[in-house]
Amino acid sequence: xxxxxxxxxxxxxxxxxxxxxxxxxxxxxxxxxxxxxxxxxxxxxxxxxxxxxxxxxxxxxxxxxxxxxxxxxxxxxxxxxxxxxxxxxxxxxxxxxxxxxxxxxxxxxxxxxxxxxxxxxxxxxxxxxxxxxxxxxxxxxxxxxxxxxxxxxxxxxxxxxxxxxxxxxxxxxxxxxxxxxxxxxxxxxxxxxxxxxxxxxxxxxxxxxxxxxxxxxxxxxxxxxxxxxxxxxxxxxxxxxxxxxxxxxxxxxxxxxxxxxxxxxxxxxxxxxxxxxxxxxxxxxxxxxxxxx
Amino acid sequence: xxxxxxxxxxxxxxxxxxxxxxxxxxxxxxxxxxxxxxxxxxxxxxxxxxxxxxxxxxxxxxxxxxxxxxxxxxxxxxxxxxxxxxxxxxxxxxxxxxxxxxxxxxxxxxxxxxxxxxxxxxxxxxxxxxxxxxxxxxxxxxxxxxxxxxxxxxxxxxxxxxxxxxxxxxxxxxxxxxxxxxxxxxxxxxxxxxxxxxxxxxxxxxxxxxxxxxxxxxxxxxxxxxxxxxxxxxxxxxxxxxxxxxxxxxxxxxxxxxxxxxxxxxxxxxxxxxxxxxxxxxxxxxxxxxxxxxxxxxxxxxxxxxxxxxxxxxxxxxxxxxxxxxxxxxxxxxxxxxxxxxxxxxxxxxxxxxxxxxxxxxxxxxxxxxxxxxxxxx
Ligand SMILES: Nc1ncnc2c1ncn2[C@@H]1O[C@H](COP(=O)(O)OP(=O)(O)OP(=O)(O)O)[C@@H](O)[C@H]1O
Ligand SMILES: [Mg+2]
Numbered sequence: 001x002x003x004x005x006x007x008x009x010x011x012x013x014x015x016x017x018x019x020x021x022x023x024x025x026x027x028x029x030x031x032x033x034x035x036x037x038x039x040x041x042x043x044x045x046x047x048x049x050x051x052x053x054x055x056x057x058x059x060x061x062x063x064x065x066x067x068x069x070x071x072x073x074x075x076x077x078x079x080x081x082x083x084x085x086x087x088x089x090x091x092x093x094x095x096x097x098x099x100x101x102x103x104x105x106x107x108x109x110x111x112x113x114x115x116x117x118x119x120x121x122x123x124x125x126x127x128x129x130x131x132x133x134x135x136x137x138x139x140x141x142x143x144x145x146x147x148x149x150x151x152x153x154x155x156x157x158x159x160x161x162x163x164x165x166x167x168x169x170x171x172x173x174x175x176x177x178x179x180x181x182x183x184x185x186x187x188x189x190x191x192x193x194x195x196x197x198x199x200x201x202x203x204x205x206x207x208x209x210x211x212x213x214x215x216x217x218x219x220x221x222x223x224x225x226x227x228x229x230x231x232x233x234x235x236x237x238x239x240x241x242x243x244x245x246x247x248x249x250x251x252x253x254x255x256x257x258x259x260x261x262x263x264x265x266x267x268x269x270x271x272x273x274x275x276x277x278x279x280x281x282x283x284x285x286x287x288x289x290x291x292x293x
Numbered sequence: 294x295x296x297x298x299x300x301x302x303x304x305x306x307x308x309x310x311x312x313x314x315x316x317x318x319x320x321x322x323x324x325x326x327x328x329x330x331x332x333x334x335x336x337x338x339x340x341x342x343x344x345x346x347x348x349x350x351x352x353x354x355x356x357x358x359x360x361x362x363x364x365x366x367x368x369x370x371x372x373x374x375x376x377x378x379x380x381x382x383x384x385x386x387x388x389x390x391x392x393x394x395x396x397x398x399x400x401x402x403x404x405x406x407x408x409x410x411x412x413x414x415x416x417x418x419x420x421x422x423x424x425x426x427x428x429x430x431x432x433x434x435x436x437x438x439x440x441x442x443x444x445x446x447x448x449x450x451x452x453x454x455x456x457x458x459x460x461x462x463x464x465x466x467x468x469x470x471x472x473x474x475x476x477x478x479x480x481x482x483x484x485x486x487x488x489x490x491x492x493x494x495x496x497x498x499x500x501x502x503x504x505x506x507x508x509x510x511x512x513x514x515x516x517x518x519x520x521x522x523x524x525x526x527x528x529x530x531x532x533x534x535x536x537x538x539x540x541x542x543x544x545x546x547x548x549x550x551x552x553x554x555x556x557x558x559x560x561x562x563x564x565x566x567x568x569x570x571x572x573x574x575x576x577x578x579x580x581x582x583x584x585x586x587x588x589x590x591x592x593x594x595x596x597x598x599x600x601x602x603x604x605x606x607x608x609x610x611x612x613x614x615x616x617x618x619x620x621x622x623x624x625x626x627x628x629x630x631x632x633x634x635x636x637x638x639x640x641x642x643x644x645x646x647x648x649x650x651x652x653x654x655x656x657x658x659x660x661x662x663x664x665x666x667x668x669x670x671x
């Protein structure tokens with residue numbers, strides 16, 4: 001009797017499922033189409049257009065923006081700078097967030113929720129505000145320099161802001177919660193029994209970490225690195241504010257091209273190049289992840 | 294249930310198996326405290342080399358805690374753990390040289406079966422070429438030759454358990470610990486693995502502690518059985534000791550099925566319960582309350598007849614069948630004797646006499662099948 005009821009409701013559920021799923025997917029699909037897919041296509045289109053001075057699009061198509069960008073020494077430096085910054089920021093963020101995530105994974109459930117909220121709480125404050133905060137902390141008369149000077153460790157203030165150092169510090173802080181979240185999400189296979197098994201087989205703490213813990217957390221590491229790489233290469237506000245106009249990256253260049261020089265095709269072409277870098281990062285990620293499967 | 298000591302048999306069992314053999318694994322008063330709660334309480338235990346000890350007990354009695362303390366995964370709050378004479382209680386787990394098999398197998402999911410088995414050998418710096426041969430040997434021993442290249446998740450539960458056994462044994466540990474290794478397997482596989490583990494254990498003659506809450510497992514596989522209760526060892530003895538000569542009411546009741554009846558001791562060879570007087574051995578007690586335990590399958594159920602008719606059994610009581618439970622290999626009868634309900638188990642036979650509910654019967658049993666625990670239970 002019960003079985004029949006179950007079977008019936010199951011069959012009814014199966015029949016209804018595609019329809020409900022479609023209906024539920026429609027709003028998201030429309031938003032994505034209008035707000036993401038179409039603009040990106042339009043961006044691609046503009047990147048192949050020509051423009052006169054003053055930013056007016058002529059309506060002629062050419063690959064001039066791309067050729068111009070890829071043959072320009074400064075632009076190639078931009079790609080190099082952006083890649084280097086993003087990779088180093090990603091690596092430093094990983095090193096900072098990994099112990100936090102491991103601790104959160106192991107702490108008793110009672111504390112885990114509280115500490116979890118503490119970890120992601122910086123996300124409640126806009127990154128603009130946090131970046132201004134860093135300017136205050138890292139500035140010449142800022143907290144860090146004040147402390148170091150008054151303790152007599154240094155005689156003149158360190159240059160911690162308006163350079164690569166400032167951008168790196170700011171980005172790492174902004175990205176730690178994202179990294180920690182991704183890491184924890186990818187720690188599912190980590191089981192304390194496995195470490196105990198390794199210990200009973202004669203592995204000391206470092207070997208247990210190297211041979212068991214770290215390999216099992218690689219899916220989380222890969223996810224976190226992808227996310228932080230993409231976020232940092234496309235970050236704009238933090239480099240703009242903490243770079244003080246001395247740090248040149250792809251994102252800041254796109255802004256200058258579009259808003260200051262009014263060279264829309266160039267800006268669009270640069271954006272497409274960033275998109276290609278995203279695509280490559282994603283492809284690399286899925287290749288890495290497939291190896292864990 | 295309150296523990297009732299039986300006279301003449303101490304809790305630690307004077308009929309300790311292999312009394313003459315020196316202990317290889319020696320637990321000397323190990324204790325584990327969680328705050329004010331004592332999970333394992335001053336546990337003493339000796340296990341001779343090459344023997345298989347089954348740790349049996351109800352859930353939460355401290356079996357896993359004891360095992361983890363031996364393995365070094367839990368610190369001891371007190372006491373010593375001696376292996377071959379040296380105290381290892383303060384050593385970290387990776388220096389103890391103890392093989393461990395977990396209930397959930399705990400195979401490294403990112404390594405192949407061969408890499409899993411090789412792990413302990415690598416940790417010991419064994420040469421590459423030797424590792425390969427020893428891994429293959431170990432896999433052959435657990436009847437999984439040629440499975441080395443598989444990943445653990447590509448294997449069944451029973452196969453994973455064997456890999457886990459191979460991984461623990463390949464390092465030739467001084468002691469092997471198994472924590473309910475068979476409880477995730479189905480009944481048939483469990484029977485198979487039981488035999489296999491026992492065979493391997495005897496072939497390698499490795500000192501082993503096997504935690505289980507399954508008494509069949511403990512009684513059939515082990516050289517000796519430790520029954521635990523509330524963090525203490527209620528009895529340590531051979532399977533036969535545990536079953537036939539339980540040291541106290543807890544063991545009698547926990548191991549095997551039992552009729553526990555409240556009664557009175559009349560003399561050194563007589564007890565009374567209900568309206569009857571029965572012959573038995575009270576181990577010297579002459580009077581006082583007692584709890585009397587009779588195993589259901591030691592109660593013979595015969596068609597109703599005069600009690601005085603000749604029989605090899607000395608004790609008997611009339612009753613009426615209340616309930617009949619057919620289990621397959623045995624039939625269980627609940628028999629109302631007027632003052633007590635007595636459980637009896639009879640093997641089924643194709644032509645055997647089966648009694649129906651309501652039928653009058655005569656229950657008989659031998660004096661030596663009555664276990665008398667002076668003091669009374671409740
Ligand atoms: N970390 C802990 N903190 C407090 N009490 C604990 C802790 N771990 C175990 N205990 C308690 O210690 C007692 C013994 O636990 P243990 O795991 O040894 O039981 P067990 O005999 O293995 O039971 P089971 O058959 O259910 O596995 C239990 O009552 C348990 O509640
Ligand atoms: Mg347990």
